[in-house]
Amino acid sequence: MSERMERRKKERRNEIMDIAEKMIAQKGVQGMTMKEVAEKADVAIGTLYVYFKNKNSLCAAVNARISKQMRVIMEEESASCSNACKKIRATTAVVFEFREKYPDRWSAFKELLLLNYDTENINDIYSNNDFNPEINDFQDISDENIRDLLIEDKKMSHLMKDIYRQGIQEGCIRSEIDLMPTIIFMRMALFMALEPLPYAQRMLEAENIDPEHFLEVALDLTRHAVRPQSSKKR
Amino acid sequence: MSERMERRKKERRNEIMDIAEKMIAQKGVQGMTMKEVAEKADVAIGTLYVYFKNKNSLCAAVNARISKQMRVIMEEESASCSNACKKIRATTAVVFEFREKYPDRWSAFKELLLLNYDTENINDIYSNNDFNPEINDFQDISDENIRDLLIEDKKMSHLMKDIYRQGIQEGCIRSEIDLMPTIIFMRMALFMALEPLPYAQRMLEAENIDPEHFLEVALDLTRHAVRPQSSKKR
Amino acid sequence: MSERMERRKKERRNEIMDIAEKMIAQKGVQGMTMKEVAEKADVAIGTLYVYFKNKNSLCAAVNARISKQMRVIMEEESASCSNACKKIRATTAVVFEFREKYPDRWSAFKELLLLNYDTENINDIYSNNDFNPEINDFQDISDENIRDLLIEDKKMSHLMKDIYRQGIQEGCIRSEIDLMPTIIFMRMALFMALEPLPYAQRMLEAENIDPEHFLEVALDLTRHAVRPQSSKKR
Amino acid sequence: MSERMERRKKERRNEIMDIAEKMIAQKGVQGMTMKEVAEKADVAIGTLYVYFKNKNSLCAAVNARISKQMRVIMEEESASCSNACKKIRATTAVVFEFREKYPDRWSAFKELLLLNYDTENINDIYSNNDFNPEINDFQDISDENIRDLLIEDKKMSHLMKDIYRQGIQEGCIRSEIDLMPTIIFMRMALFMALEPLPYAQRMLEAENIDPEHFLEVALDLTRHAVRPQSSKKR
DNA sequence: AATGAATGAGGATTCATTCAT
DNA sequence: CATGAATGAATCCTCATTCAT
Numbered sequence: 001m002s003e004r005m006e007r008r009k010k011e012r013r014n015e016i017m018d019i020a021e022k023m024i025a026q027k028g029v030q031g032m033t034m035k036e037v038a039e040k041a042d043v044a045i046g047t048l049y050v051y052f053k054n055k056n057s058l059c060a061a062v063n064a065r066i067s068k069q070m071r072v073i074m075e076e077e078s079a080s081c082s083n084a085c086k087k088i089r090a091t092t093a094v095v096f097e098f099r100e101k102y103p104d105r106w107s108a109f110k111e112l113l114l115l116n117y118d119t120e121n122i123n124d125i126y127s128n129n130d131f132n133p134e135i136n137d138f139q140d141i142s143d144e145n146i147r148d149l150l151i152e153d154k155k156m157s158h159l160m161k162d163i164y165r166q167g168i169q170e171g172c173i174r175s176e177i178d179l180m181p182t183i184i185f186m187r188m189a190l191f192m193a194l195e196p197l198p199y200a201q202r203m204l205e206a207e208n209i210d211p212e213h214f215l216e217v218a219l220d221l222t223r224h225a226v227r228p229q230s231s232k233k234r
Numbered sequence: 235m236s237e238r239m240e241r242r243k244k245e246r247r248n249e250i251m252d253i254a255e256k257m258i259a260q261k262g263v264q265g266m267t268m269k270e271v272a273e274k275a276d277v278a279i280g281t282l283y284v285y286f287k288n289k290n291s292l293c294a295a296v297n298a299r300i301s302k303q304m305r306v307i308m309e310e311e312s313a314s315c316s317n318a319c320k321k322i323r324a325t326t327a328v329v330f331e332f333r334e335k336y337p338d339r340w341s342a343f344k345e346l347l348l349l350n351y352d353t354e355n356i357n358d359i360y361s362n363n364d365f366n367p368e369i370n371d372f373q374d375i376s377d378e379n380i381r382d383l384l385i386e387d388k389k390m391s392h393l394m395k396d397i398y399r400q401g402i403q404e405g406c407i408r409s410e411i412d413l414m415p416t417i418i419f420m421r422m423a424l425f426m427a428l429e430p431l432p433y434a435q436r437m438l439e440a441e442n443i444d445p446e447h448f449l450e451v452a453l454d455l456t457r458h459a460v461r462p463q464s465s466k467k468r
Numbered sequence: 469m470s471e472r473m474e475r476r477k478k479e480r481r482n483e484i485m486d487i488a489e490k491m492i493a494q495k496g497v498q499g500m501t502m503k504e505v506a507e508k509a510d511v512a513i514g515t516l517y518v519y520f521k522n523k524n525s526l527c528a529a530v531n532a533r534i535s536k537q538m539r540v541i542m543e544e545e546s547a548s549c550s551n552a553c554k555k556i557r558a559t560t561a562v563v564f565e566f567r568e569k570y571p572d573r574w575s576a577f578k579e580l581l582l583l584n585y586d587t588e589n590i591n592d593i594y595s596n597n598d599f600n601p602e603i604n605d606f607q608d609i610s611d612e613n614i615r616d617l618l619i620e621d622k623k624m625s626h627l628m629k630d631i632y633r634q635g636i637q638e639g640c641i642r643s644e645i646d647l648m649p650t651i652i653f654m655r656m657a658l659f660m661a662l663e664p665l666p667y668a669q670r671m672l673e674a675e676n677i678d679p680e681h682f683l684e685v686a687l688d689l690t691r692h693a694v695r696p697q698s699s700k701k702r
Numbered sequence: 703m704s705e706r707m708e709r710r711k712k713e714r715r716n717e718i719m720d721i722a723e724k725m726i727a728q729k730g731v732q733g734m735t736m737k738e739v740a741e742k743a744d745v746a747i748g749t750l751y752v753y754f755k756n757k758n759s760l761c762a763a764v765n766a767r768i769s770k771q772m773r774v775i776m777e778e779e780s781a782s783c784s785n786a787c788k789k790i791r792a793t794t795a796v797v798f799e800f801r802e803k804y805p806d807r808w809s810a811f812k813e814l815l816l817l818n819y820d821t822e823n824i825n826d827i828y829s830n831n832d833f834n835p836e837i838n839d840f841q842d843i844s845d846e847n848i849r850d851l852l853i854e855d856k857k858m859s860h861l862m863k864d865i866y867r868q869g870i871q872e873g874c875i876r877s878e879i880d881l882m883p884t885i886i887f888m889r890m891a892l893f894m895a896l897e898p899l900p901y902a903q904r905m906l907e908a909e910n911i912d913p914e915h916f917l918e919v920a921l922d923l924t925r926h927a928v929r930p931q932s933s934k935k936r
Numbered sequence: 937a938a939t940g941a942a943t944g945a946g947g948a949t950t951c952a953t954t955c956a957t
Numbered sequence: 958c959a960t961g962a963a964t965g966a967a968t969c970c971t972c973a974t975t976c977a978t
Contacts, residue, residue, distance in 0.1 A: 009958090030264075034952060044960040045953085055952065113433040114348065153433075154440050174458070180441050181451040188426050188434045193419065199347040199387075200422045206388050207414045217415040224408070225455040229463065239978080243941080268969060278943045283970070285941095473957080477962080498732075502948060512964045514951080519962095523948070581901040582816065621901075622908050642926070649919040652905045653895065660890050667815040667855075667893075671886045674856050685883040692876070693923040697931065711937090736973060746939040748976085757973065 013051050016041045021062045025107035029059060029115050056118055057145045063112040064149040066105055070098055071156045078159070084167035091163065092219075095190060110195045117146050157183055164226075174228050186222055193218030247285050250275050255296050259341035263293055263349050290352055291379045297346040298383040300339055304332055305390045312393070318401035325397065326453075329424060344429045351380050391417055398460075408462050420456055427452030481519050484509050489530045493575035497527060497583050524586055525613045531580040532617040534573055538566055539624045546627070552635035559631065560687075563658060578663045585614050625651055632694075642696050654690055661686030715753050718743045723764045727809035731761060731817050758820055759847045765814040766851040768807055772800055773858045780861070786869035793865065794921075797892060812897045819848050859885055866928075876930045888924055895920030 019041045023032040034055055038045040052058040074094045078087040099106040160183045167173035193215050196204060204214055253274045257266040268289055272279040286292040308328045312321040333340040394417045401407035427449050430438060438448055487508045491500040502523055506513040520526040542562045546555040567574040628651045635641035661683050664672060672682055721743045725734040736757055740747040754760040776796045780789040801808040862885045869875030895917050898906060906916055 005958090033950085035950095038961090045962095046955085046960050047958080049953070050958065050960095113431055116432045117436075150436065150440060153437055157437055157441065177455075178447070178451050181438075181443050181448045182455060184430075184434050184437045184441075184443070184448070185423075185427065185452045185455055187437075188431060189419075189423060191433075192422050192426060196418075197347055197422060198350045199425075200418050202351075202353070202384065203387055203391055203418045203421075204415075206384060207391065207418075209415050209418070213412075214415045214418070217412050218419045221411075221416060221419055221459040222455075224461075225459040227458075236978095239941085246941090267967080269967085272944095279945095279970080280943050280972080281941075284943095289969070470957095473962085480962090501946080503946085506965095513949085513966095514964050515962075517949070518964095581899055584900045585904075587904070618904065618908060621905055625905055625909065645923075646915070646919050648909045649906075649911050649916045650923060652898075652902050652909070652911070652916070653891075653920045653923055655905075656894050656899060656902045657887075657891060659901075660894060661887065664886075665815055665890060666818045668886050668890045670819075670852065671855055671859055671889075672883075674852060675859065675882045675886070677883050677886070681880070682883045682886070685880050686887045689879075689884060689887055689924075689927040692929075693927040695926075707937090735971085737971095740940090747941095747974085748939050749937080751974075752937065752939095 009051075012041075012043070012047075016043070016048060016051055017058070017062050017065060020058055021066070021108045022104055024059070024062065024111050025104040028111050032059075034058075052145070053143065057143050059112060059115055060117055060143065060149045061145040062108060063115070064145060064152050066109045066112070067149065067152040067156060069105075070094065070109075071152065071159060073098070074156075075159060078163060083172075084163055084170045085172040087163045088167060088172075091160070092190065095194070099194065110191070113191060117149070118143075157187075160187070167226075171228065173226050177226065182226065186226065189218065189222045189225075193222070246277070246281075250277070250282060250285055251292070251296050251299060254292055255300070255342045256338055258293070258296065258345050259338040262345050266293075268292075286379070287377065291377050293346060293349055294351055294377065294379040294383045296342060297349070298379060298386045300343045300346070301383065301386040301390060303339075304328065304343075305386065305393060307332070308390075309393060312397060317406070318397055318404050319406040321397045322401060322406075325394070326424065329428070333428060344425070347425060351383070352377075353380060353384070391421075394421070401460075405462065407460050411460065416460065420460065423452065423456045423459075427456070480509075480511070480515075484511070484516060484519055485526070485530050485533060488526055489534070489576045490572055492527070492530065492579050493572040496579050500527075502526075520613070521611065525611050527580060527583055528585055528611065528613040528617045530576060531583070532613060532620045534577045534580070535617065535620040535624060537573075538562065538577075539620065539627060541566070542624075543627060546631060551640070552631055552638045553640040555631045556635060556640075559628070560658065563662070567662065578659070581659060585617070586611075587614060587618070625655075628655070635694075639696060641694050645694065650694065654694065657686065657690045657693075661690070711753075714743075714745070714749075718745070718750060718753055719760070719764050719767060722760055723768070723810045724806055726761070726764065726813050727806040730813050734761075736760075754847065755845065759845050761814060761817055762819055762845065762851045763847040764810060765817070766847060766854045768811045768814070769851065769854040769858060771807075772796065772811075773854065773861060775800070776858075777861060780865060785874075786865055786872045787874040789865045790869060790874075793862070794892065797896070801896065812893070815893060819851070820845075859889075862889070869928075873930060875928050879928065884928065888928065891920065891924045891927075895924070 016037065019037050020032055023037060023040075032055075034045060034048055037058075038048050041048075048058070052061060074091045077090040077094050081087040081090050157180065161179050164173055164177075164179055164183060168175050168177075168179075192200070196211070196214065204211065250271065253271050254266055257271060257274075266289075268279060268282055271292075272282050275282075282292070286295060308325045311324040311328050315321040315324050391414065395413050398407055398411075398413050398417060402409045402411075402413075426434070430445070430448065438445065484505065487505050488500055491505060491508075500523075502513060502516055505526075506516050509516075516526070520529060542559045545558040545562050549555040549558050625648065629647050632641055632647055632651060636643050636645075636647075660668070664679070664682065672679065718739065721739050722734055725739060725742075734757075736747060736750055739760075740750050743750075750760070754763060776793045779792040779796050783789040783792050859882065863881050866875055866879075866881055866885060870877050870879075870881075894902070898913070898916065906913065
C-alpha cells in the first residue's frame with residue numbers, strides 16, 4: 001500500500017510538472033497559472049500546493065527536471081567521445097537535438113532561463129568551489145526544488161569544466177582562459193544564439209536575417225572565442 | 235503661445251518618462267505600474283494616456299530614448315577615433331561608462347532588452363538592408379514610439395556595421411564574418427556579460443565568481459571571436 | 469459534508485443573483501457593477517468570479533432564473549385552463565401578475581430583454597425545430613448560464629406554440645398564421661406594451677397618454693392580430 | 703463674411719453629425735465616443751462641445767435629423783396617395799426603402815430608439831393635445847436638440863394620426879380604436895418587426911426563422927390588428 | 937470660435953495562496 | 958492526502974467633460 005501510494009504520488013507529481021511545462025512553453029512563466037495547471041492536471045488547486053509549496057517552486061522543479069535530463073544525455077554522449085574537442089561538439093549537439101526532439105520542453109527551458117527564483121540570501125552559502133555540491137552546499141535552501149535546481153546547475157557546469165580542462169590539455173582550447181566564467185559565458189552564448197532575446201529578435205527581423213543563419217554565425221564566433229590562436233581546426 | 239505649450243508638453247512627456255524609467259530600473263517592467271507613475275509624476279492617470287497610448291508604448295518610448303542617447307554618444311566617440319580597432323574599443327567603453335554614469339537608466343535598459351513590443355506583423359515590412367531607416371521602413375507601425383525604437387535599433391546596428399566593415403579593411407576583424415549577424419550577436423554578448431541572465435547569475439553565485447571578473451573574461455572571449463586568426467593584437 | 473457544502477454554495481449563488489437582480493432593476497445592466505454586487509452580497513469580488521465567470525454570465529443566470537420562474541407559473545396556469553383561449557388569457561395574466569407581484573424582478577427582466585449575450589457562433593447549432601431542447605441543442609455553448617437561458621427561451625416559445633396550435637384547432641386563433649414567428653412577435657408586442665421603449669415613452673408622454681391605457685389599447689390590438697376574421701369573441 | 707461663417711458652421715455641424723451617426727450605426731450609442739468623433743471629423747474635442755453641449759445632445763441632434771428626413775419623405779409620399787389605405791402602405795414602404803437606401807442611417811436610428819434623453823421633468827410640460835407643437839410646447843426644454851427631437855416625434859405621430867383618422871372615415875381602419883396610442887404601438891411594432899430586440903433575435907435564431915419571413919408575418923399581424931372585422935382587404 | 941491637455945472616478949477581471957472540511 | 962471555495966489587492970485602461978489659452 002505504502003509503496004503503491006508512493007508510486008501514485010510520484011506519478012501525480014510528474015503529471016503536474018508535465019502540464020506546467022507545457023503551459024510555460026506555450027504562454028511563458030507568467031502565463032502559466034496555478035488554476036489552469038490544476039484543471040488540466042485534473043486535480044484540485046489545493047493539491048498543487050500539496051506537491052509544490054508555491055508557483056516558484058513548481059517552476060524550479062520543472063526547470064531542474066529539464067536541466068537534469070539534458071545533463072544526463074550530455075554525460076552519456078561526452079563519455080563516448082575520445083577527445084575533448086569531440087566532447088564539446090557532442091554536448092553542443094545534445095542541446096540542438098534536445099530542441100528538435102522536445103520542442104515544448106526546450107521552449108519551457110528557454111523561458112525558465114529568465115526566471116528569478118526566490119533564493120533569498122543564498123549568496124552567503126557559496127564559498128566552496130570543490131565539486132561535492134550535494135554534500136556541502138545548499139543545505140540552508142528552504143525549498144527543495146530550488147535546491148535541486150542549483151545542484152543540477154552546478155553539476156552541469158562541472159561537467160563542462162572537466163571537458164574544457166581536458167580540452168586545454170589536448171590543445172583544442174586556449175590555455176590561458178579562466179575555465180568557470182568561460183563555461184558560463186559560452187553556455188549563455190549558446191542559448192542566446194538559439195533563442196535570441198527580444199532585442200536581438202527585433203534586430204534580426206529588421207535586417208531580415210534567418211534565425212538559422214544567425215545561429216551558425218553565432219556558433220562560429222563562440223568557437224573562435226575559445227580556440228587557440230594558431231589553431232587550424234574547424 | 236503655441237511654442238510655450240509645445241515646450242511644456244515636451245517637458246511633461248520627459249518627466250513621465252523619467253519616472254517610468256526609474257520605476258523600471260527598480261522593479262522591472264512588470265513592477266512599473268501606470269498608477270504609481272502617475273502619482274510620482276503628480277499627474278492624473280488619464281494624463282499618462284494622453285501622452286502614451288498604453289504601457290507598452292510608454293516602455294517603447296523610454297527604451298528608444300535610452301537607445302538614442304547611447305547611440306549618439308557612441309557616434310561622437312567613434313567619430314573621434316582614428317581606426318576601427320579604437321572605434322570598437324570606444325563604443326564598448328561608452329556602454330561601460332553609461333552604466334557607471336547612469337546606473338538607473340542602464341538598469342531600465344537592461345530590463346527593456348527582454349520586453350516584447352506588440353509589433354504586429356512587421357516582418358513583412360522589412361526587406362530592405364540599405365541604410366535609410368527613417369525613410370523607407372516602419373511606416374505601417376501603428377505606434378509611433380515603437381516605430382522610433384525600431385528605427386533607433388536600426389541606426390545603432392548600422393553604426394556598428396560601418397565600424398566593423400572598416401575593421402575588416404584595416405585587418406583587425408576577421409574578414410570572413412557575416413557582418414550583421416555578427417554585430418547582433420556581439421551586442422547581445424556584451425549585454426549578457428554586463429548583465430548575466432538569472433540562469434548565469436545563479437551559476438556565478440554558486441561558483442563564487444566576481445561579476446567584474448566574469449565581465450573581463452567574457453570581453454576577452456568576444457574579442458577573440460572576431461579577431462583574425464594570427465592577430466597579435468591585444 | 470458534501471451535501472452541506474452543496475447547499476451553502478447554492479444559497480450563496482442565489483444570494484449573489486438576488487443582489488444582481490435588484491441592481492439591474494434599479495440601475496440597468498450597465499449600472500450594475502461587480503464591485504457593488506460583491507459589497508452588497510458581503511463577499512469578495514473574487515468570490516463573484518468563482519460563481520460566475522464574468523458579468524455577462526451573471527446576467528444570463530439572472531435572466532434564465534426569471535424566465536424559468538415565469539414559464540413554470542405559466543405552465544401551471546395554462547394547465548388548469550380548459551381551452552386555448554383561456555390559456556392565452558391566463559398566460560398573459562401571469563405576466564401581469566408577475567409584474568405586480570415582483571416589480572423589481574420584472575424590472576430586471578425588462579432590462580435583460582435588451583442585453584446581447586456573447587453567444588459566439590451558435591447560429592450553426594440551430595437546425596432542429598423539434599422540442600427536445602435540453603437534449604440535442606446548445607451543447608457547444610461555452611457558458612452554462614447562457615446555455616440555460618437559451619434552453620429556457622426555447623421552452624417558453626414551445627409552451628406558447630402548443631397553446632396557439634390548440635387555439636387554431638379550437639378556432640380562436642386564425643388558422644393561416646405561421647405559429648413560431650407569430651408567437652415571438654406577440655411576445656415582444658406584449659413586452660413593448662408593458663414597457664414601452666424610450667422612443668414610445670417619449671411619445672406617450674408628449675401625448676399625455678396614460679401607460680395603463682396604452683397597455684389596454686395595445687393588448688386589444690394584439691388580440692385582433694391573431695383573432696379569426698369573423699370572430700365575435702372579445 | 704457673417705454669412706460665410708454661418709454656412710461653414712452649419713457644414714461643420716453636419717459633418718460632426720455624419721460621423722457620429724456612422725459610429726452609432728457601427729458600435730452603438732455607447733460605442734460612439736466623443737474623442738473618436740472629434741478625430742474622424744478632424745476637429746478638436748473642444749469644438750464638439752461648441753456645437754453640442756454634450757454627448758446626449760449630439761445624439762438627439764442625430765436622431766432628430768434622421769426622424770425629420772423620414773417624416774418629410776413620408777409626408778411627400780402620403781400626399782401623393784389618393785386614400786388612407788394607400789397612405790398607410792406608402793408610409794410603411796418609406797421606412798423599408800429608407801432602411802435599404804441608407805443602411806447606416808437606419809442602423810443608427812435603430813440604436814437611438816433605445817436611448818433615454820435627459821428630459822428632466824418634461825412630464826409636467828405636456829398637457830396639450832392640439833397640434834401646434836412648435837409653438838406651445840417644449841419651451842422649457844433646456845436642450846435645443848432634444849426639443850427638436852420631441853417636436854419631430856410629435857409631427858410624425860400627428861402625420862400618422864391624420865392618416866389613420868382618414869382611414870377610419872374610409873373604412874379601412876377599425877373605427878373603435880383610440881388613435882394616438884394605436885399609432886404609437888403600431889410604430890413600435892413596425893420597428894420591432896424590422897429590428898427584433900436581442901431577446902426576439904435569440905428566439906428567431908433558435909427557431910431558425912429567416913428575419914425577412916419574420917418581418918412578413920409581423921406585418922401581416924399588425925395589419926390585422928387595425929383592420930375592421932369583416933374587411934376582405936389584403 | 938477653436939483648441940486639446942488634463943482630469944480621475946470608476947470599470948471588469950486576474951490569480952497566487954490559504955484553510956476549513 | 959485531497960479538496961475547492963474564498964480572498965482582495967492590484968492592474969490597465971476609458972471617457973465625458975472642463976477650461977485656460
